[in-house]
Amino acid sequence: MTAGSLGSQGFAYWAVGAATLLALFVASLFVGVGELAIGSLASDPEALRLIMISRLPRTLAALLAGSALAIAGLVMQTLARNRFVEPSTAGTAQSAALGILVVTLVWPDAALGWKAAGAAVTALAGTSIFLMLAHRLPPTQPFLVPLFGLVYGGVIGAAAIFAAWHLDLLQYLEVWMTGEFSGILRGRYELLWVAAALVVLAWWTADRLTMLSLGRDVSIGLGLNYAGMLRLGLVIVSAITALTVVVVGTIPFVGLVAPNIVSRFAGENLRHTLPWVAGGGAALVLACDIIGRLIRFPYEVPVGTILGVVGAVLFLVLLLGRSSND
Amino acid sequence: MTEVVMQRALVRHEGRLAMMAAVAVLVGVAFMTIGLRGNLALVIELRAVRLAAMVLVGVAVAVSTVVFQTVCANRIITPSIMGLDALYVFCQTALVFALSGFGFAGIDPRLHFLGNFTAMTSLALALFLPMLRRRFDLTLMLLTGVVLGVLFRSLTTLLARLLDPNDFAVLQGTVFASFNAVEPDLLLLAGVITVACVAIAWRARHVLDVLALGTDTAIGLGLAWRATAARLLVFVAALVSASTALVGPMAFLGLLVVSLTERIVGTNRHAILLPAAALTAIIVLVGGQTVLQHALGGEGSLGIVVEFVGGIVFLAILFAGGRR
Numbered sequence: 001m002t003a004g005s006l007g008s009q010g011f012a013y014w015a016v017g018a019a020t021l022l023a024l025f026v027a028s029l030f031v032g033v034g035e036l037a038i039g040s041l042a043s044d045p046e047a048l049r050l051i052m053i054s055r056l057p058r059t060l061a062a063l064l065a066g067s068a069l070a071i072a073g074l075v076m077q078t079l080a081r082n083r084f085v086e087p088s089t090a091g092t093a094q095s096a097a098l099g100i101l102v103v104t105l106v107w108p109d110a111a112l113g114w115k116a117a118g119a120a121v122t123a124l125a126g127t128s129i130f131l132m133l134a135h136r137l138p139p140t141q142p143f144l145v146p147l148f149g150l151v152y153g154g155v156i157g158a159a160a161i162f163a164a165w166h167l168d169l170l171q172y173l174e175v176w177m178t179g180e181f182s183g184i185l186r187g188r189y190e191l192l193w194v195a196a197a198l199v200v201l202a203w204w205t206a207d208r209l210t211m212l213s214l215g216r217d218v219s220i221g222l223g224l225n226y227a228g229m230l231r232l233g234l235v236i237v238s239a240i241t242a243l244t245v246v247v248v249g250t251i252p253f254v255g256l257v258a259p260n261i262v263s264r265f266a267g268e269n270l271r272h273t274l275p276w277v278a279g280g281g282a283a284l285v286l287a288c289d290i291i292g293r294l295i296r297f298p299y300e301v302p303v304g305t306i307l308g309v310v311g312a313v314l315f316l317v318l319l320l321g322r323s324s325n326d
Numbered sequence: 327m328t329e330v331v332m333q334r335a336l337v338r339h340e341g342r343l344a345m346m347a348a349v350a351v352l353v354g355v356a357f358m359t360i361g362l363r364g365n366l367a368l369v370i371e372l373r374a375v376r377l378a379a380m381v382l383v384g385v386a387v388a389v390s391t392v393v394f395q396t397v398c399a400n401r402i403i404t405p406s407i408m409g410l411d412a413l414y415v416f417c418q419t420a421l422v423f424a425l426s427g428f429g430f431a432g433i434d435p436r437l438h439f440l441g442n443f444t445a446m447t448s449l450a451l452a453l454f455l456p457m458l459r460r461r462f463d464l465t466l467m468l469l470t471g472v473v474l475g476v477l478f479r480s481l482t483t484l485l486a487r488l489l490d491p492n493d494f495a496v497l498q499g500t501v502f503a504s505f506n507a508v509e510p511d512l513l514l515l516a517g518v519i520t521v522a523c524v525a526i527a528w529r530a531r532h533v534l535d536v537l538a539l540g541t542d543t544a545i546g547l548g549l550a551w552r553a554t555a556a557r558l559l560v561f562v563a564a565l566v567s568a569s570t571a572l573v574g575p576m577a578f579l580g581l582l583v584v585s586l587t588e589r590i591v592g593t594n595r596h597a598i599l600l601p602a603a604a605l606t607a608i609i610v611l612v613g614g615q616t617v618l619q620h621a622l623g624g625e626g627s628l629g630i631v632v633e634f635v636g637g638i639v640f641l642a643i644l645f646a647g648g649r650r
Binding site: 084133136137141143144146147148150151152154155158159161162165178252295296301302305306308309312313315316319320 | 463465466468469470472473474476477479480481483484487488577630631633634637638640641644645
């Protein structure tokens with residue numbers, strides 16, 4: 001059964017998915033320290049201001065970052081031809097943080113956009129090296145690639161920490177290593193719309209990306225510009241990761257968990273699964289952000305921390321559940 | 327192998343061991359003496375405490391890694407890579423969380439260590455014994471271990487966030503120590519545990535040789551695999567607790583040290599391997615710290631450098647193994 005299959009059942013799934021996302025969206029608008037009742041929106045101008053300046057940007061940021069990261073993970077899995085990799089576990093996010101560090105050093109007053117550009121360049125380099133090496137690993141051992149990715153990301157992270165340690169920028173680096181939405185206000189998240197545009201681009205090329213996952217020879221045989229598609233995929237992954245790291249910091253495991261869970265139910269055809277993956281990622285990040293706001297009310301726990309726990313548990317379930325089925 | 331050949335190999339290995347011991351002593355002397363100035367008595371005392379900590383950690387990491395690798399019948403698995411030291415830090419944090427900083431600081435340090443160690447051993451046995459029993463493929467096991475490590479670290483961060491600032495300060499003092507801030511009390515306790523465990527590991531060296539032949543062969547030779555493995559895992563947990571309590575997690579130190587040792591002595595006999603690995607660890611730690619401190623001005627960042635270099639070594643081994 002695919003999510004895109006016609007008929008009343010497919011429609012019911014869409015309705016339930018959309019309703020869940022909408023519910024999380026509304027909940028995210030109304031959870032917070034500032035008093036806010038739904039009824040007061042119409043009468044109280046202050047309540048409306050709170051929504052427009054703080055809550056709505058935050059909710060949108062979670063929505064955009066979640067869906068973009070899930071898609072980045074999906075594209076990365078297609079490129080690496082392995083289900084268990086994603087940007088934050090394969091060096092992309094760590095490379096991006098290293099890039100921000102370099103830009104900060106060379107040009108301390110750089111605007112957020114320039115930092116994102118620098119991060120995207122290093123993320124591209126780091127991810128290219130990862131893919132180059134990952135493609136050399138024997139395809140008979142599927143778990144070698146994510147293991148390699150995790151340690152590779154750790155090595156790049158150690159390099160970034162060493163540099164930051166020497167330059168006394170450790171605290172600064174920490175901001176990008178843990179994803180957090182509490183600093184998001186109007187004017188502070190808009191770069192994420194660029195990530196959303198990249199998601200649309202991924203959707204547009206979904207069929208060709210699906211072909212990419214069949215491997216080099218098959219996809220060239222099917223008439224695909226393999227090298228060109230590989231480059232496009234790399235750019236999508238690196239740019240999305242760099243943008244989210246610059247704006248909200250690293251949010252781990254979204255790109256791994258959302259696509260894997262969706263593919264269990266809906267198969268591997270990207271054109272059909274892409275909206276589900278994007279929606280799933282958005283719902284996951286929104287839910288974790290809401291948990292982070294409630295778990296120690298009125299203080300906040302960063303969404304990156306919550307997802308570190310939730311994501312790692314889900315990763316283990318996927319990993320071990322899968323192996324016992326085989 | 328004939329008697330004569332074995333004899334010759336033994337002599338060669340003993341020669342190497344003696345050489346490594348000499349280098350270790352030299353490095354230790356260099357660490358104590360280079361750039362000595364100021365209040366001599368104070369500086370020497372400070373350095374002696376740090377040297378003792380490094381020697382202890384080196385020995386604990388080396389011995390625990392060798393034993394763990396032998397139990398797992400593999401040379402890339404180490405306690406840290408499987409997340410054991412992250413587990414220790416998590417147990418500490420959970421204790422502070424449960425007892426609050428005040429209660430936590432009030433516990434007798436020995437009792438505290440014992441509690442920690444019990445929690446950690448039971449968790450480690452519950453996690454790793456089934457994993458070893460099921461014997462799923464090596465990369466899956468490693469990957470599971472690495473992800474478990476990520477999970478424990480994330481749980482630690484989460485609990486730390488939920489702590490009140492005072493409790494958090496207490497925790498930070500106990501968990502995120504480094505070679506620069508070693509507590510003498512802890513040093514003594516860790517020293518006693520390490521010495522005891524090393525003595526036990528040394529007595530078990532022949533059993534370890536049998537285990538190294540592989541699980542099936544060892545069982546065939548009449549070894550009670552499950553009981554032996556469980557007992558050895560307890561020692562590993564104790565050693566990891568001791569070293570992590572002293573200086574915090576060091577993910578790739580064990581791997582780095584043991585793979586270096588294998589290059590140098592090239593034997594599977596634990597009578598040679600155990601002391602050789604311990605000496606290598608001391609040379610790497612003390613030598614590394616001396617070089618960082620005096621040549622590169624990067625005092626205190628040894629852990630990060632070990633992480634970096636050790637990670638690269640791990641990847642190199644992975645690639646070499648994967649290609650075969």
